[in-house]
Amino acid sequence: MSHDLxxxxxxxxxxxxxxxxxxxxPRLLGARSSQKGLLDIFECGVPLRDGTxxxxxxxxxxxxxxxxxxxxxxxxxxxxxVLFRRLGMFGFIEMLFFIAVLALGLVYVWxxxxxxxx
Amino acid sequence: MFEGLYSWSAVAPALxxxxxxxxxxxxxxxxxxxxxxxxxxxxxxxxxxLVVSISMWGTEEVAFSGAWKIxxxxxxxxxxxIVAAIITIFFSMSHEERRGRFPGEYWSxxxxxxxxxxVMASAADLITLIIGLETMSxxxxxxxxxxxxxxxxxxxxxKYFLLGAFASAFLLYGTAFIYGSVITTRxxxxxxxxxxxxxxxxxxxxxxxxxLLVGLGFKVAAVPFHMWAPDAxxxxxxxxxGFMATAIKAAGxxxxxxxxxxxxxxxALVLQDLIWWLALLSMIVGNFAAVMQMNLKRMLAYSSIAxxxxxxxxxxxxxxxxxxxxxxxxxxxxxxxxxMTLGAFGVLxxxxxxxxxxxxxxxxxxxxxxxxxxxxxxxxxxxxxxGIPPTIGFFGKFYVFGAAVQSGYTGLAVIGILTSVVGxxxxxxxxxxxxxxxxxxxFVPWRRSRIxxxxxxxxxxxxxxxxxxxxxxLDLARSxxxxxx
Numbered sequence: 001m002s003h004d005l006x007x008x009x010x011x012x013x014x015x016x017x018x019x020x021x022x023x024x025x026p027r028l029l030g031a032r033s034s035q036k037g038l039l040d041i042f043e044c045g046v047p048l049r050d051g052t053x054x055x056x057x058x059x060x061x062x063x064x065x066x067x068x069x070x071x072x073x074x075x076x077x078x079x080x081x082v083l084f085r086r087l088g089m090f091g092f093i094e095m096l097f098f099i100a101v102l103a104l105g106l107v108y109v110w111x112x113x114x115x116x117x118x
Numbered sequence: 119m120f121e122g123l124y125s126w127s128a129v130a131p132a133l134x135x136x137x138x139x140x141x142x143x144x145x146x147x148x149x150x151x152x153x154x155x156x157x158x159x160x161x162x163x164x165x166x167x168l169v170v171s172i173s174m175w176g177t178e179e180v181a182f183s184g185a186w187k188i189x190x191x192x193x194x195x196x197x198x199x200i201v202a203a204i205i206t207i208f209f210s211m212s213h214e215e216r217r218g219r220f221p222g223e224y225w226s227x228x229x230x231x232x233x234x235x236x237v238m239a240s241a242a243d244l245i246t247l248i249i250g251l252e253t254m255s256x257x258x259x260x261x262x263x264x265x266x267x268x269x270x271x272x273x274x275x276x277k278y279f280l281l282g283a284f285a286s287a288f289l290l291y292g293t294a295f296i297y298g299s300v301i302t303t304r305x306x307x308x309x310x311x312x313x314x315x316x317x318x319x320x321x322x323x324x325x326x327x328x329x330l331l332v333g334l335g336f337k338v339a340a341v342p343f344h345m346w347a348p349d350a351x352x353x354x355x356x357x358x359x360g361f362m363a364t365a366i367k368a369a370g371x372x373x374x375x376x377x378x379x380x381x382x383x384x385x386a387l388v389l390q391d392l393i394w395w396l397a398l399l400s401m402i403v404g405n406f407a408a409v410m411q412m413n414l415k416r417m418l419a420y421s422s423i424a425x426x427x428x429x430x431x432x433x434x435x436x437x438x439x440x441x442x443x444x445x446x447x448x449x450x451x452x453x454x455x456x457x458m459t460l461g462a463f464g465v466l467x468x469x470x471x472x473x474x475x476x477x478x479x480x481x482x483x484x485x486x487x488x489x490x491x492x493x494x495x496x497x498x499x500x501x502x503x504x505g506i507p508p509t510i511g512f513f514g515k516f517y518v519f520g521a522a523v524q525s526g527y528t529g530l531a532v533i534g535i536l537t538s539v540v541g542x543x544x545x546x547x548x549x550x551x552x553x554x555x556x557x558x559x560x561f562v563p564w565r566r567s568r569i570x571x572x573x574x575x576x577x578x579x580x581x582x583x584x585x586x587x588x589x590x591x592l593d594l595a596r597s598x599x600x601x602x603x
Contacts, residue, residue: 090124104140111147 138163146222194598231257274353285336292329360463379440400427447517484557
């Protein structure tokens, strides 16, 4: 128990020391420059166009919800694919059923006009 | 390698209802809005689910490696849920005639929430239970908020959603704590662990048990976790309120009986005292707050809180676990409460129509001369709710309080009876308004709907019939409760 705590304490100390070291080295060795561009947000070298506090289309919420529904489907598909052989016929039919239910969801979204942008 | 892991027969009733929900949802997409085939299809599917459930009475099966157990207990609850859902759909159809159409999704949301309740009633694992509870609750949140244009409704729906989500967090947190100390979420294994460690309960298990109690207390609206109930009940369309007050409450009690009645039943956990306080506070606050309500939906909301108190009286039970009489009493009471509450909300649906909502005490004045049959039905339901013989409500209270006395909680039973006397005041005030006061408001003439008339008649007849011959329902309740052991 106490041994674990010593290791943990050493880890914390080491992290703090490493951080301080990495900040100190450029300060001691590096050249100082105070160009205005240094304070800008890094945006792939492209000059900033406007702020981040922009209005977003409220329609995006629907897209986001639909995305999550079908994203969760993918999450279930991966472990199923890994165990496909071991799950056998039962797993296959089970997953067909699962996908069929989700397909019904797609039909629903489509019919209700959830995929129309305007 | 998955021998015995899955079983179609164990989930057959739930699958039928799930298929109903999917078919109804798809049908609604391809018929013009307001087509009556959609609600009738829902009823047909639910009825098929009911038939399948009843045909499985007497069988018992554990499936999905112990996460699912179907037996007389779950089938008893299936029948409560499905019958309540069918009656709700009948009432929704007459509600539509008076207050405008429901969106098409409404008809599929009811079977979807019934699937969630069925999963809760047959869960033998905390995770399964929570998944069922969430399925049920998500549908309920949507149904409560159906009156989107109305500000009060949106407020009530949002309150219900936020507090419901909060309660789910409590449940999950409690499950995590229990898993942390027992390393399993299966009911059977937790039961074994609790009885083996009853003189040295781990602290985490204690914390988890209390968190579960808080979460389920929220879901069934036991005081002090009841704040959302009056607003949500008033916000929801009246058929949905009836559904919430009966089926959702029954599902909550299916979980409470299994978890607090059996799984965590040991005096080593301080649960017994906490449930005692929940029961006491629910009975007192529910009954006294209902006296103050002029809006009948709010009054029935507070009265449903009081009824939760009566039900918890029987759960307090003896050690170890809820007694046979207490469990039977709870199951009997849930049926009696469902019948009379659905009836009372059914009357409100017929009366409350048009643009202004007619759901206050004043709107009941003079109903007896305007519509004697409706007034008689409402009288039967109110008398039953106040627990006066010869109605089903009397026997419900009798068994529940009797169980409390037998387990040595005489004080709680006495308080229960005293607070039901307060209940008599506000239930009979409705009857007085209907029969002894002249109409203070002119009635909006309503088109008689044969469906709701017949449904109300059947409900009133059931309340009286079981009130006179309670034995067969009591036997069913007893064998259902016994199947848990």
